[in-house]
Amino acid sequence: MLIPTARGPVSEAVVEALRGGPVRPVDPDDPYGDDLQLALHCCYELHYRGYPGVSPDLEWDPALLTLRRELERAFVSALRADVPAGDDVDAEVAALLVEPVGPQVRGVSHHLHRAGELWQLREYIVHRSIYHLKEADPQAWVIPRLSGPAKAALVTVEHDEYGGGTPDHMHSALFAAMMRELGLDEAYGAHVDRVPAPTLAEVNLMSLCGLHRELRGASVGQFAMVELTSSPGSERLVRGMRRMGCGEAAIRFYDEHVEADAVHEQVVRRGVLTPLLEAEPELAADVVFGIRAALHLGDRLGEHLLGCWERGESSLRP
Numbered sequence: 001m002l003i004p005t006a007r008g009p010v011s012e013a014v015v016e017a018l019r020g021g022p023v024r025p026v027d028p029d030d031p032y033g034d035d036l037q038l039a040l041h042c043c044y045e046l047h048y049r050g051y052p053g054v055s056p057d058l059e060w061d062p063a064l065l066t067l068r069r070e071l072e073r074a075f076v077s078a079l080r081a082d083v084p085a086g087d088d089v090d091a092e093v094a095a096l097l098v099e100p101v102g103p104q105v106r107g108v109s110h111h112l113h114r115a116g117e118l119w120q121l122r123e124y125i126v127h128r129s130i131y132h133l134k135e136a137d138p139q140a141w142v143i144p145r146l147s148g149p150a151k152a153a154l155v156t157v158e159h160d161e162y163g164g165g166t167p168d169h170m171h172s173a174l175f176a177a178m179m180r181e182l183g184l185d186e187a188y189g190a191h192v193d194r195v196p197a198p199t200l201a202e203v204n205l206m207s208l209c210g211l212h213r214e215l216r217g218a219s220v221g222q223f224a225m226v227e228l229t230s231s232p233g234s235e236r237l238v239r240g241m242r243r244m245g246c247g248e249a250a251i252r253f254y255d256e257h258v259e260a261d262a263v264h265e266q267v268v269r270r271g272v273l274t275p276l277l278e279a280e281p282e283l284a285a286d287v288v289f290g291i292r293a294a295l296h297l298g299d300r301l302g303e304h305l306l307g308c309w310e311r312g313e314s315s316l317r318p
Contacts, residue, residue: 001189003051004042008035013067014042018054023063028071031078032300036071037200041192043068044207048134049188072208079205083292087284089221089277092291093269096228108302111309113236118244122182123315124305126191127199131206132175132253133188136161138203141210142219148279153271154220157227157264174253181250194316198301205297209290217276217283221290224273227264234258 003019006012011034013024028036045051046059058064086092103114112121131138136158143155163169176186185191192200209219234257241251248255277284308315 001045001049001051001187003054004038004192006035007038008033010035010071011039011042014039014064017061017064017067018042018051018058023061023067026067028074031074032197032201034197034200036074037197037204038192040068040071040075040204040208041200043071044204044211045189047207047211048137072212075201075204075208079293079296080289083289083296085285086288086292089273089284089287092288093224093228093273096225096291097265099232106302106306107233108305109233109236109240111306113240113243116240116244118246120305120309120315121241121244121246122184125179125182125184126316127195127301127305129175129179129184129186129191130195130199131203133172133186135171135175138206138210139219139223142216142223145213145216146220146276149275150220150272150279153267153275154223156271157223157267160260160264171253171256174256178250178253181247196304196315196317198297198304202294202297202301205293215286215290217280217286218290218293220272220276220283221287222294223290224268224287225291225294227268231258231262231265 003015004011006015008029010026010028013026017023030036043064046054046064050056050059108124112124139154140158143151143158146154159165161171163171163173167173179186206219206222209215209222234254237254238251238258241254273287277287305315
């Protein structure tokens with residue numbers, strides 16, 4: 001897990017701090033840009049596995065936390081400006097359960113299913129590795145912030161994500177195995193320098209919501225969006241990978257998600273969302289925000305990938 005290469009003054013200030021320098025004040029620029037999103041990613045990584053040679057004390061360094069908070073405010077402000085507000089969780093969930101069909105539907109999993117090439121699949125896996133090699137970890141932070149039935153149901157889903165107690169069945173381990181089968185480096189954090197801002201932003205939203213108790217509703221909303229929409233997309237990816245000639249060892253990760261996330265959908269809807277909103281109805285707007293913000297960032301990443309591939313270009317950074 002190497003310290004990434006800075007992409008501008010903001011991430012340079014964070015990287016310098018990781019290397020032992022003082023934390024310099026900087027003004028956030030583009031909230032969705034490479035510079036800010038990489039800086040946030042580096043700050044959050046201190047709460048996950050950290051970096052070799054970087055003091056664990058830096059995780060709670062007041063100056064670095066102050067800088068991180070400024071970056072978070074810029075990011076959240078941009079999301080709230082771009083994502084319509086709402087508080088009808090039932091309507092939001094119902095919309096997620098409507099699966100668009102037809103050859104005109106645009107989406108990464110649709111493309112990889114219908115006409116994607118192996119190099120595009122491998123690039124997609126590199127993008128997804130930023131989250132899936134620590135799958136379920138960002139959402140684990142919300143567990144102590146819930147209570148009663150909602151907590152119990154969310155832990156049930158997390159237990160499955162972590163392989164039901166079997167290390168080789170952890171979803172992060174299955175993803176790493178898929179990367180090996182596809183000839184990709186499965187080391188944690190190996191591809192951070194290759195992925196652009198839209199990839200980092202998706203995972204940064206998970207970390208941000210998980211680390212802030214005031215955003216626990218948004219964290220549950222983001223988690224619900226993933227679990228409610230994952231199964232159909234995973235099935236398309238399985239079919240696309242078989243069309244490309246991938247072996248069963250490579251396909252296992254997404255094949256597992258076809259069934260697992262279909263079950264998780266029911267648990268999240270009835271076991272997490274319903275009791276959570278019965279106990280804390282004031283969180284409805286945050287749940288909707290979490291769903292819509294995750295969709296917004298997912299769409300941005302999807303457009304980046306498809307746009308690059310349609311031009312015959314790599315979606316990864318040099």
